[in-house]
Amino acid sequence: NSRIFFKNAEAAMPLLPTRPTEIMKYGFPSNTNLKMRENYVLSYDTRCRNAHWVFEHLTRDLVKVDENSANREEHNFQEDGSIPKPFRATNQDFFRSGFDRGHLAAAANHRANKHWMADTFYLSNISPQHPQLNRNAWNNLEKYTRSLAYHYDNVYVCTGPLYLPRRENDGKLYVTYQVLEPNHVAVPTHFFKVILCERQGHFDLKSYMMPNEPVDPKIPLKSFMVPVEVIERASGLLMFSGLDTGKLRKINSGKETKL
Amino acid sequence: NSRIFFKNAEAAMPLLPTRPTEIMKYGFPSNTNLKMRENYVLSYDTRCRNAHWVFEHLTRDLVKVDENSANREEHNFQEDGSIPKPFRATNQDFFRSGFDRGHLAAAANHRANKHWMADTFYLSNISPQHPQLNRNAWNNLEKYTRSLAYHYDNVYVCTGPLYLPRRENDGKLYVTYQVLEPNHVAVPTHFFKVILCERQGHFDLKSYMMPNEPVDPKIPLKSFMVPVEVIERASGLLMFSGLDTGKLRKINSGKETKL
């Protein structure tokens, strides 16, 4: 019988946690086309040629700047050869599109190792992003996210694109988004970032949504906070479903709610 | 060592093919949110609240009409309780929407067993479909698909929604689709059906695409044939990737190409 197998000495050895398992400790938002990188995990949307989500785990040691930090100037954006060609974004899609190649897993979050940083330059981790969002308010949100790693023991970050409906003149709701040629790379209408912060077993959850358009960096970041359920409903993803919600303090809508 | 396990007598017993394994014999188009029904297999798109695809296997015995055939009048459309509530279509979404509840796996394909037919009435197998498509040209395509089961040994059918881009006045490509309230159920712009027909080890592949709008049933079905690669590129799915393409005769674009 099969119990013979589990009596085997090797099977009784302690599990060695791998980096993807650490990053995904509190659950996968979905299980579609998973890519396990050295320092982040990604789910790929073959229809929209964007990620569904990327997941990172930040700590003070991982994000600190020192003389060994990787330099983003040394890296180039590259096609992700692990994705079938018809579903793959290329640099040509972005060229003269008017959109930046916006990182989902931010390059600077992976500065502890140059190979890790190089992995963030795969176009599977990139979405078409308005330059005046990428370089200002979104960049500030990324910096704020890194700063949290100094105030908590562990910071888990899930980032991705959204395609939100809008009410048109006929009174009906429509989703409309541009696709870049030649590979039909979707231009998201919005982006989300959901951040789970843990310190000594206590958890805070902060969720943000920004439109893919020029955003005034003088608007406080907390103005972009939304209940995590809004992001779940719009994205079709379940956030941190592996976490006991009784332990969670949700910080959103500008109001801090103690649960 | 682990070989002990495989010496076990039970493990050496022959595999019993299950129905989902028969249906999916030539490969899964994707691995997202799979639902194994008694007589079809479905992949669910939690963002669009539609299936990504449904897969069926038809034979003459399964589709024939006799005194035991199930009756579609005995079945009601029902929510799919296996899908998390925020991502689930309900009858309310369709009520007064102007769209039919269009089957992807056609009810009549599952008439051999009333439980099988009931499974096709889950709203996860339903897309908002224009009444003048559902009741005319699309219905004719479904009937034609069933007729193929009389001419071949096995017919494998993959059906799903598409969200195609269109060039707007600014010269750029945009995807636009309506979403039904309250659950934001996407209204596909088009539908596809890819049919693999096998007789004595020879394979014919026929692929169709129709717009989600009134389609004149007098237009011959072969006018809606497209290369399967067009459907793959638009859907982000890979069709019958488990099949040796050297064996395949692709029948499309009105021209029959012998490979």
Ligand SMILES: [Mg+2]
């Ligand atoms: Mg950026």
Ligand SMILES: [Mg+2]
């Ligand atoms: Mg129908």
